[in-house]
Amino acid sequence: MNASIPKPQAQAAAKLALRIEDLHVEIRRAGHITPLLRGVNLSVQPGRIHALVGESGGGKSMVTKAATGLLPAAAVISRGRIVLDGQDVTQWRESQWRTVRGNSVSMVLQDPLTALNPVRRIGAQIADVLTPKQGLRGQALVQASIALLEQVQVRDPQGVLQQYPHQLSGGMRQRVVIAMAWACKPRLIICDEPTTALDVTVQKQVLRLIRQLAGEGQGILLVTHDLGVVAKLCDSMSVIHSGRILEAGTVADVFARPQHAYTQALMAATPRFDRPSHTLRPVDDALIERLSTEAHAYDQQQGALA
Numbered sequence: 001m002n003a004s005i006p007k008p009q010a011q012a013a014a015k016l017a018l019r020i021e022d023l024h025v026e027i028r029r030a031g032h033i034t035p036l037l038r039g040v041n042l043s044v045q046p047g048r049i050h051a052l053v054g055e056s057g058g059g060k061s062m063v064t065k066a067a068t069g070l071l072p073a074a075a076v077i078s079r080g081r082i083v084l085d086g087q088d089v090t091q092w093r094e095s096q097w098r099t100v101r102g103n104s105v106s107m108v109l110q111d112p113l114t115a116l117n118p119v120r121r122i123g124a125q126i127a128d129v130l131t132p133k134q135g136l137r138g139q140a141l142v143q144a145s146i147a148l149l150e151q152v153q154v155r156d157p158q159g160v161l162q163q164y165p166h167q168l169s170g171g172m173r174q175r176v177v178i179a180m181a182w183a184c185k186p187r188l189i190i191c192d193e194p195t196t197a198l199d200v201t202v203q204k205q206v207l208r209l210i211r212q213l214a215g216e217g218q219g220i221l222l223v224t225h226d227l228g229v230v231a232k233l234c235d236s237m238s239v240i241h242s243g244r245i246l247e248a249g250t251v252a253d254v255f256a257r258p259q260h261a262y263t264q265a266l267m268a269a270t271p272r273f274d275r276p277s278h279t280l281r282p283v284d285d286a287l288i289e290r291l292s293t294e295a296h297a298y299d300q301q302q303g304a305l306a
């Protein structure tokens with residue numbers, strides 16, 4: 001057999017926009033260890049939208065921070081791997097991350113105002129992305145900025161380039177942030193609750209835009225607590241609680257046959273647009289208690305193995 005031909009498994013792995021394997025993240029303070037992620041496995045394929053779902057405090061943002069090199073200073077990756085577009089970035093330093101943020105991975109956050117500088121015009125902020133990464137200046141820069149805003153369906157892109165963030169609506173600001181995240185066509189775009197701060201009609205437009213990004217070949221990791229969004233938009237999903245992935249699969253499979261009691265509980269707590277008579281039930285406290293006990297048992301087992 002020709003040794004230079006990659007094995008099918010290796011080929012498939014290399015194509016992933018993001019692969020997280022057995023990721024353990026913990027906070028170490030004053031001799032005390034607090035586990036935040038407990039053996040997370042997750043992958044995002046190019047051109048696909050993978051949802052990371054769970055209630056507040058489950059570890060969703062910690063996963064996104066690990067995948068963008070933005071973990072809090074006290075957080076340590078104690079085990080596992082993060083592979084971004086085929087590159088192992090697990091132990092990267094900030095200087096290395098700066099070379100891939102925007103190029104291989106970019107982020108869209110819940111509140112576009114946190115991503116935009118309030119005292120700089122939109123045009124200058126788009127230039128901050130396009131000039132260093134693509135070397136564009138002058139008229140070429142203006143043309144590329146307008147084209148970018150047109151791609152995210154911003155009306156009057158030329159006028160918007162002259163405006164400050166506070167002069168735009170929330171939906172328009174989120175489009176600008178998406179345009180900036182998309183500017184260098186990164187293999188992975190992480191969208192962390194991108195529509196939570198927007199009103200319903202604008203939410204739909206922004207979700208359509210995210211679908212469009214995936215259509216262009218970008219891998220999307222969509223963080224949300226909203227199962228309705230997952231059902232309408234995503235291809236695959238992982239359910240997280242206490243820093244553990246409790247269930248993962250295609251959206252069709254997980255919605256048709258949720259295996260874990262927590263997934264079932266989340267579904268029972270979500271309004272169904274296809275079943276208006278669906279009776280809503282809040283997630284049971286006893287189940288949350290059980291998951292937390294299981295997480296502690298997992299920590300003890302890991303400690304015993306170490």
Ligand SMILES: Nc1ncnc2c1ncn2[C@@H]1O[C@H](COP(=O)(O)OP(=O)(O)OP(=O)(O)O)[C@@H](O)[C@H]1O
Pocket residue numbers: 027036054055056057058059060061062063072
């Ligand atoms: N900077 C930090 N230092 C220490 N612990 C943190 C820090 N940020 C988050 N945590 C803890 O990490 C755990 C996971 O939090 P994370 O923010 O990832 O949850 P989440 O699922 O994204 O929730 P939300 O939807 O509210 O953002 C929580 O127990 C949280 O208290």
